Amino acid sequence: MTIAEVSQKYDISADTLRYYERIGLIPPVPRTKSGIRDYNEESCGWIVLMKCMRKAGVQIEALIEYVALFQQGDSTLDARKALLMEQRDQLLARMADMQASLNRLNDKIEQYEQGLLLAEQKLRRKSE
């Protein structure tokens, strides 16, 4: 697959795909003889993984390290697992922050609902 096809398929700009490869967020993508990227299934797998992680706010630096470890082979299996577990913990912490924020938002929205209700009642009383 060309970069344009991958870009469309996964809704990621070609610039971002090149950037991800350049910084090592995904392993090098296979090329044609003339140097044009020819994404295969493995490349696409990395892209899907990284899109998912980035959408969730996982830092690029940690992901780069994961890819680097992966490329170093089986000796890094436990380091990779440790990295994933750390990212999971951070993710859980961020989700807890978001839940706290969500609760506050819900409380506030409810207050506004009651406030608006009171304002409506005032208007009705006036017109009666």
Place this chain on the structure above:
Amino acid sequence: MTIAEVSQKYDISADTLRYYERIGLIPPVPRTKSGIRDYNEESCGWIVLMKCMRKAGVQIEALIEYVALFQQGDSTLDARKALLMEQRDQLLARMADMQASLNRLNDKIEQYEQGLLLAEQKLRRKSE
């Protein structure tokens, strides 16, 4: 309260507190005659709110707009509620992305656990 006290109490740098006020993320803080900030309960309330929202990734721009609406008085009650509801929706969407990422991380970690187990078994077999 001075800016140093507020900074310590809420674990936000004095620079950030000034920055938040400058851009309108919190309403103007009361001052002493000599122009030094003297945070009161209301100021602290805004700080707590904004710390919570920012930790959860709510965009500064939306929060600035909320404060601006708030300062315009009761005529903006429904606009404020609409803004909060939009932010809640965005928050829920991001939490869903994070849950997807969390699921993938958990799957991968489990794979590594099984992989490591297999590696251990291989080692044991060799040494037997």
Place this chain on the structure above:
DNA sequence: ACTTGACTTAGAGTGTACTCCAAATGGTAT
């Protein structure tokens, strides 16, 4: 052969959210 359009690279530019700095001022301790 020549145009066209997608692709390549290196490097510069952008947006968001801080974070730091310099110069000036104010209140407090000696």
Place this chain on the structure above:
DNA sequence: ATACCATTTGGAGTACACTCTAAGTCAAGT
């Protein structure tokens, strides 16, 4: 009075993650 330390402002600098630009290359169509 003088030293000292926190505070003030405006503006510059930083970190992260893209995003865009310029200049060049390549394969396909006419």
